[in-house]
Each structure stands twice: as C-alpha cells, then as structure tokens.
Amino acid sequence: MEKYFKFKKEIISNEFVSYLKTNNSAFENINFFGPDLLNRLEHFATNGKMIRGGLVLLAQEMFSEKYTPDGIKVAIAIELMHTSLLIHDDIMDNDYTRRGNRTIFAQYIDFAEEKKLSSPESFGINMGICVGDIGFFLAFSLFSQLTAPPETKSQLLSFFSKEMIAVGLMQMQDVYFASSNSAVSKEQILSMYKYKTARYTFTLPLVSGAILSGQPISNIALLEKLGESLGIIFQIRDDEIGLFQTEEEIGKPIGSDIREKKKTLFYTTLFQKVTEDEKNKLNDIFGSQVITPAMVRYVKELVISSGTYAVISEYITELSHSAKKIIDDLTINSEYKIILNELLIYNLKRSS
C-alpha cells in the first residue's frame, strides 16, 4: 500500500509540475511574481505525500481498472486545493515551518527582509493570502480541461465545492475554538473530525475518482462512508500520537498537544470521566508552558484508569468494522481490497 501511494505520487507529482509549467509563459507575461509563485508552489506541494491525489487514482482504478488523464487532472486539482488551504492555515496558525521547510508566507517574509522592504511580517502575510487565492483559481481551472461527460463534470464540480465549503466552515470553527475558553462538546469535535479530516482527506478524493468512473449513487454512498471511517480513525490515532508519543518518535517536543490544550476527543472524554480533584489537576497541566514527562505520564495513566481509552478504543473498533464491511461489500478486484485494508490498518496502527 505504501509502495502504491509512493508510485502514484511520482506520477501525480510529475504531472503537477508539468501543469504548472504550462502556465509559466502566461504567468511570466503578467509579472515577476508569476513564475516565482509557480516555483514556490511546486516545491511546497511536491514535498508532501500526495495521498489525496493517490486516492483519486485508486478509486478510478478500483472501478475501471485504470486511471485516466481526467483522473490525473482531478488529483492535481485536489493537491493544489490542499496546498492553498495549507498556505492560508499556516498564516492563521503562525507556523513558519512545515515538512522541514519555511512555509510560503514565511518565505515572503524572508524575501522582504532580503530586499529591505518595509514591514516584512505583513508583507509575508499579504503575499501568502494572494498565493493561496491563486492556487484555488489554478485548481478550478483544471475542471475546464476535463473530457468527462458534462453531467459528470457538473457532479464533480458541485461535490468538490460543497466539500471545500465545509472545510472552510470547520476552519472557522477551529479558529473560534482556539480563541475561546468555552467548552467544546464531543459532537462538535466529531463533526470537526468528519468534515475537516475525514471527508476532506478520504471521502473527497475517493468519491471524485468514483464519479469519474461513472459509479452509481449506491457505490458513491459506500465510499463516502468508508472515507469517513478511515478519516476519523486516522484523526484519533493522530491525536493519540500528539498526546503521548516521545520526542524521538515524532520529532516534536513531547506533550505539545497538552501544552496547546488541543481540543481532541481524548480531551473532552477525559474531562467527562474524571473527579473534580483530577479535573483541577488536569487544568493545571493542560495549557501549561512546560510539559514534563511526569505530566504526560499522569495524563496517560488517567486516560487509561478513567476508562477514556476503553471508550475511544471501542469507537475505533466500531469504525474499523464498518470500514471493513464496506471494503468486503465493494465489487472490486481483490488487489484493491488488499490496498484498502492495508490503508485501514495503517491508519489504525501508524506510530508517527
């Protein structure tokens, strides 16, 4: 499965670079920032794993035995959308590095400092906003190049926009949570996981591939559900890693999610299950500037002894059974069932 996505990434990545190159001369004619921006987009985007793009091709292959040039275009569009969202997110989160490189707005801050421009910080933010916007336009432009039947194209564009809107609304909620002290309910967290991770990362590409393969609504509904289960499992596992993994394992300081008081399913469930005394102790730990290994150990033990871990594990097991059942039910070749099952296991077990 990892080999499959690595291989697909290479294909998408090459076509991604070609697509940007076809725009180069038009961009050059407008101004200096055109080719400069294409160059930055290329490095930023190809630095990722392009799982979303790979899932488009996987869904197409599952149903039609092969992916098409349209599939590649939609894969590139998804990767471009994702890149643009990340560019805007990095501004919102004030993140200067991603995947070991300077984020786009941070690159423009550097640019401003080199050229001795006034207010490098706002220059970087403003340029970052523009680059994200242009990335969205570049992505939508790809839809005009599809050769699929008109109904397929409309269905795809409509589904695509709907899911992107949901992600945007969830991002607003996330911004709100980060600035607010009010309690976050379990339902709010699960709906965030559903729209911002699961549907966006798994459902959107899988269903896009299925739409391109002309699949009936019944199969599309199965893939929607599969994407949601895969994605929520992925997110919960991600939270677990962020809470408890050691520095060596994830390359980040331990307990960073505890320090940031990140509103996860573990966080809300834990607070529901502990005594007042323990709650007070947790309130001292979550959000504290320095997180010691003893603090992490305390939280971890409480997650287990309070039954939080058991409840969440049970939920993951349910999701994983539902995903397995869908994979079994799909009328696709066994090689694709193997890949989907491996993806499920990867999301369940991954350690970084």
Add this chain to the structure above:
Amino acid sequence: MEKYFKFKKEIISNEFVSYLKTNNSAFENINFFGPDLLNRLEHFATNGKMIRGGLVLLAQEMFSEKYTPDGIKVAIAIELMHTSLLIHDDIMDNDYTRRGNRTIFAQYIDFAEEKKLSSPESFGINMGICVGDIGFFLAFSLFSQLTAPPETKSQLLSFFSKEMIAVGLMQMQDVYFASSNSAVSKEQILSMYKYKTARYTFTLPLVSGAILSGQPISNIALLEKLGESLGIIFQIRDDEIGLFQTEEEIGKPIGSDIREKKKTLFYTTLFQKVTEDEKNKLNDIFGSQVITPAMVRYVKELVISSGTYAVISEYITELSHSAKKIIDDLTINSEYKIILNELLIYNLKRSS
C-alpha cells in the same frame, strides 16, 4: 445607462440572495458559522453597485436580445468572486470600513470583542481569510449549475480562472509596491491598470456574457479591447479624483492619494517631466503626513505646467477613440450602443 445598471442590480441582487438562501440549510447543518457567514456576505455584497454583474447581462442582451438564467448565475459568480477579493484586500490594506460599513474581518474583530475571545485582531483576520476562501468556493460552485453547452462552460471556466489569476498576481505586485521604495515604471503601472482594473472589471464580465451568447472569437476580441479601454479610462479618472478632488466632492480627506504616495500614472509621468528642484519639492510633499490645500494646489499646477496633464489627456483621448470605434463596429442594436457610449462618457467624466 445608470438606470439600466440600477435595474439590473436589483435583479442580480435578488437572485444573489436566493442563491445564498439555497445554501442556508446545508450550511446550517455544518455549524453556526455557516448561516452567520451567508448573512454577512449578503449584506456586504448587496451594498455595492454590482456593475460587473450588470455588464454580464448587458453583453448577453446585446448579442441575444435577452439574458438567461445562466447569465444570472455567472453574474452572481462574478459578484461573489469580487466580494471575496475585497474581503481579502481589506485584510491586506488594514481597512476597517467600506461603503460606510465595517469590513468583514473588522466585523469578526467586533464579534471577538463582544464574546471576549483572546486576540480579537488575529481572530478577525483569520476568519476573514476563511470567509474569502468560502466565497470563492461558492462562486465556482455556480459553474456546475450552468445549462450551457459543455464547450461554452469550459471556455467560460477557463477564461474566468485565467483572469482571476492575473488579478491575484497584480495584487501581489501591488503589495510589493506598497512595501518597496524602488521606482515603478510607467509600463508596470499600465499593466496594473490593465489586469487589476480594466480586464477584471470590464473585460471579464463583458466577455463572459459574450461567451454565454456563443459569440465568435472576433466579437470576443472586440469586447476584450473595449473592456480594456473603458477600464483604463476609469482608472485614470479615478486617480485624478483621488489626487485633486476636494473633501466635499469625494467624502475623503483631500490629497489622501498624495499622502499615501500612491503609484499612479500621474505620479510616474510627473516625476519624469519635472526638474531636479521640483522633484525634491515633490518628494517632500508625497508621503507627508499632513497634506495642505497649498500642497495639493502645487502638485496640480505642476501636473499642468509640466505637460503631464496634456500627455495623459492625449492617452485618454486615444483610448476613448478606440472604444468608440469598437462600439460603432459591433453589430448590435442601437439601444445597446447608446448604453455603451454612455458608459464610456460616464468613465470619462464622473466626478466621484
């Protein structure tokens, strides 16, 4: 002509509100910010004149005697795109009011203050970025609803994306100019006028309407050129107003463009035409914190005595002849020729 656009605005505005309303229940299902955002978008967008949307319908009527539901959808898409760009621009320019109301990010700053959220300023900026992004997605979603033939839709989506990309790149250049002290050439200014005002405000809607009416490439080329001429005239007249109009006439402090050292065609041409002594004096005036009526008078007199005004007037006359000739050459009904001519005269003469 003004009556025509007022009438069209009413139509587009009603359909704009209906379109947002059709999204309301889906948005409500996602979270609180969905309906809240639709409400803010509605008030912000319908507060404008919707000239761009009106031009789409005008172009359709010119060629087909009537506008279609597709025309309305494209008009709404253009207005939504424009709204979203303004939302992002207001963040970049740090503008808290527009058309007498709080800008969108400023509204979210107010929201944060009311709810006592932490860091209202960044909360407002982050929410504003999200709202702009969602506006773009809502706009592109409309393209999936068009009933035009597939080639028409592709042509439209491709043209649309291309022009939006050009606007984004020009916005980057504008951000750069605002932070940089390096000289701006006449060519750079004219290319800014072409892409950021003329093609975006006039060419994009006119050509979109023509594409929907299935016009041949020859007519589309005429409208492209017409839009450019109309728009550059509009922009230069806008600059003149910003430089010399009195406070009562435009409702802004006099000489605000002089204080902001705005890089206009007047500015670069003037600096090319004056003596070293005059240049030094101008350098003291442009960018000064307080602009007196005497300063404005000095700049105005120099614009005339240096021949700057004559050169620019000549350029405007050229553009206006070219526009008139295109209007004459178009095979459209005389009532539409009258409207286009009135639009040309409006752009030439408007005083606020």
